[in-house]
Amino acid sequence: MEHTVASLAGSWTLTSILAVLTMAFPLLGFIIVGLCGKIAKEWGPKLATVTIFLSLITSIVVLGLVIANGPAPTVSFVWLQSGNLTLDFGFRVDQLCAMMLCVVTLVSFLVHLFSQDYMHGDPGIARFYAELQLFTTAMLGVVTASNLLQLFAFWELVGLCSYLLIGFWFHKRSAYQAAKKAFFVTKVGDMGLFTGIVMCFILSNPHTLSLEALPSALASLAPALLIIIPLLIFMGAMGKSAQFPLHVWLPNAMEGPTPVSALIHAATMVAAGIYLVARCMGLFTLDPSGTALKVVTYVGSFTAIFAATIATVQDDIKKVLAYSTISQLGYMVMALGFGKFGYTAALFHLMTHAMFKGLLFLGSGSVIHATHTQNMHEMGGLFKKMPITAWTFILGSLALAGLFPFAGFWSKDAILVGAEATHSTIPLILALITAFLTPYYMTRCVWLTFFGKPRKENHAHEASWRTTLPLIILAVLSVVIGFVGAPFFGELFQRFIFFHEFESEAVNWTLIFGSTGLVLAGIFLGLAIYAWGWFKKETLIRILKPLYLFFKNKWFVDEAWTFIAVKPLFYLSEFCHWFDRTVIDGAVNGVAWLSVILGNIVYWFDAGIVDGLVNLAGYLTVKVSELVKWFDENVIDGAVNGVAALTGFIGSKVRKVQTGYLPNYATIMFASIALVLILVAWFAVLN
Amino acid sequence: MENFVPYLIVALIQVAISLGIFGFVMVNALLLTLAERKLLGWMHQRLGPMEVGPWGLFQPFADMIKLLTKGDVIPKAADKFFYSYSALIAFTPSFITFAFIPFGLVGGIKLVAADTEIGVLMISAVMALSVIGIILGGWSSGNKFSLLGAVRTAAQEISYEIPKTLAIIAVVMLAGSMNVYHISSIQRVWFIAPQFIGFLVFFVSSLAEIFRIPFDLAEGESELVAGYNVEFSGIRFAFFFFAEYTYLFVTSAVITALYLGGGSGPEFLPWGLSSLFWFLLKSFAMVGFILWFSRSLPRVRADQLMNMAWKIMLPLSLVNIIWTAFIVLNENLLKIVVK
């Protein structure tokens, strides 16, 4: 059924129009607020919030329409045409897109609302809102893009906004360095992505970049290429979704304002990588051997456990959340690696994660705003002072920990089921360990932040409704949104988003109880250490010192980067320096030393024996050389000087050619042309 | 000679029409001077010229006689040849532009002297020629103030040519043709509505190109005495004057054709004479509007003039082109705007 609107031509359906409107509102906001700059300080934030609210409404309508009518037909117009190169600019609104539209606009709206207070009084508030709006536009553009190049364009725009927002306080050295780092590191991935896109375009038959047509256009390629192309595309996803080893930018990105962290580094931008892989899933499954997907799984599962271990020892509340984000993204990527078994689960986890991670970041923002510190050891005892923040934060933590029946439980369970279904033993084990670590570090984080005695003087108190309302909304969603995908409630989400065909999942009681047990164990461990003090923290650190240091130093990844990329250059130059100093200089010095000794020997030989002979010879030579001198002075010098003088003479005449006077040059040019023409006329035409 | 007689007849008819238009131009320019002075008078709560003829109606003819009978002075430092003919060079293009103006459709005959495919382009090209006469006039007078006026003129003309042409391009995009008659007759909705930004740009740029008051820097009395025509008197001055007032009408007519639907309006006269009527009515209304508009504003400074051209008019016209592209690409919207 199509809702064709009479006044617009072509295959535009109401769904597509609303999707475009969803993008248009924040774009409009960006243009207005961005252009008005400083004069928009007062009304700019409000305007931006209103536009994003409109966008939220349209996106919800889009979701409703897609649920009711299925995906809208892709609408496109010719974007660029030259020769046989044709690129379309289109909007593809299907279930995945509709879901992402809702998630992005919802989190973005709440962040806009939250920032009203958080950023209040900042001199760059209008710029902040303009950038948020541009970011939202770009993210919506990524989501609605119908071909890879269009997606890439918005993808880069997202990267740019991330750069701008991380470096929002650019007068802080750490902030702009973090921004640069994020930009460069993601660019490493983007290079791969772009190479992949170019390869797709060149190798596809017929040439296309359309996401719908690509899998069939690439199907007949050589198997090796079918592994390489998805992996190149996955590189882009690794950069944006912060997968090991390109995750290094995300913890540093916490230098940006906290609402930005909530929007970009928890809910939306990092999800772009997941979205990209999900969108290109058709390409990943082309490879018959499944190698590409295996790589994806292993990268994801390793990232998940890797980041979780680091999160257990962080002191900065935002860093804990950052590493937890990387870990959860690893979860999603791992699930994507299961192909059609994990596709739905990954996107389900993406949605639930957006809710509770957005909540946690906003909650931490509220705490940071109140206490003016980010170090958890300087907080504590905030539960009484900030009850709403504390309660919502705890709910979010439980959702992240994956405790039944919160949202995280259902999506995590779906991923574990996928792992089990594909018999991926190692990823399953890693995922289960992560499932144990997650509740542990979240318990630690919550306890240190909200309970115990205040460890530092502060006057924390709850902020206005603009701060708490987003928290409450997200907390409610974190609790209930999992039910849309719960196997006991009809698997609505699974029926809505799936790859190829919908398959109902069998309820795996072992996994459900097992993971719940692990979560409870993790919470218990956290409480045992931090709340009840059963184990002394210092004792534990002493016992597990190597492991602690290993985690504390983030598995030495930054150092590894330094070691792989920076140090070798440094060492190479060091080595060259040493080689120069030792070997070459040594050789030279040695030669000199030898020469001195030899010289001494030779001197004795020379002074004693040779001189006698020489003196004799010298007498003869003097006589001969007198003759030669005459010859030299008169004949040879004469010749040499004569040549030099001749050259100088010719040069002094010839250099006049170089007059530097343009008409001279032009004359020679035209005279030559005329000459050539005359010669051609003479030889070719007349004869 | 092949088919000589028909050529001759056509040529004679063309000469006759040309002479008719010439007469129209002259009388029109004369009447416009009177109209301007009267209008200005009313705006100042004065009566305007009242002495010559009933209600001052013959004032312009008296002025003309005065100008024609004045002594013909050629300054000593002047370049004689160009001093003599610069006024004509300035005036001739204004007269040529009449060839491209679609006065209407009377008895099935298009009242366009040169009904060419590129009429709009030709109008703007020919109008640009006038400035050569003005520059020459300024230069050949051998007077510093004249030269300064001429240089200012050149800068102004080149600068405002660009936004004006871009505004015209938007109209051409919408109409799908450069034929002026086609453009004026294709408008279902007067283009002033879908092209409002373009109209503003065109209007302001045209005012600048014909040196109406907010932009009459070329003859800024306060700083340049009287600009490029300070040394001119008698009939030469009259021709510069004529050129200026003819352009006033030409600009109004072009605006009418491009933006105000040309001769469209209720039919109430036989043989389609009403289209001529409406065209002239709209044009003179536009003339009145320009006089009113320009007489209400003070003169801008030279730097303001340039800033306006490059920083306001040019971006605006580009925005207008984007907006027009949006209309043109959307068939249903396009159907609302054009027939």
Added chain:
Amino acid sequence: MNVTMSQALYMALAFPALVFAALTVTVKNIVHAAICLIGCLLSIAAIYVGLHADFIAAAQIAIYVGAIAILILFSIMFTHDVSGKQMSHLNRQAVLGVFVALALFGSISFFIMNTSESQFTTNFQGQMALPPKTSLMAVGDVLYSENASTPYMVPVEMASFLLLAAVVGGIEMAKKKEDEV
């Protein structure tokens, strides 16, 4: 060789074009030279009209005469004193230049005269009687066609970039620098 009406017309237009071109080069006063250049350009525009290249003619008037020539006049006013008195307008290799130009003209004319007439007059009759489409349409079809055999879309874009770069470069060069007065 009998002269037809159109040939007479072309001769009538070619004559001023030639004379103005000659005057542009030979006249002493630079402003007069510029005016002669304008005359030459206008005559050529008229010839274009005769050759059914209306659009090119209009572009010639609008761009060459309306913009370039005025720009030249403008710079003349910028770089000369009002009196226009100059020393000799010829440079020291003028005689040589005359010979080179003559040789060039002679050789080009030789080639033109030597090319067989049939190479010029393909479709001549049908062409002149009924041009297939207007000049505007013909140019537009070539420049903006979606036909892959004439991919001139990118060159058009490049020309526009060239113009943009030229404008920026011109402004940058002619701008008064901060330290100059």
Added chain:
Amino acid sequence: MNYLLLILGAAIFSFGVLGALTLRNAIRILMCIELMLNGANLTFIATASQLPDPGLAQSMVVFAIAIAASETIVGLGAIVAMYRAKGWVTLEQFSLLKW
């Protein structure tokens, strides 16, 4: 008639060359370059009028006009800069690349 127009083109071109080679003033040389371009354009159009589809040749002239416009802008910009620097626009003063 074709010979006439082609030779006219050649003549205008050659007058341009003549001027470019013999004149001193940079602006006049620029004017002569315009003449040369016009001679070439005229040749294009005259030849195009004999072709069944004149569009291609006329498009080339459009490009030529665009290039002429940019060349004039840059050239005159350079000349004005020269004038600012030295107070002269005759080319003898600007033989900086001399031996």
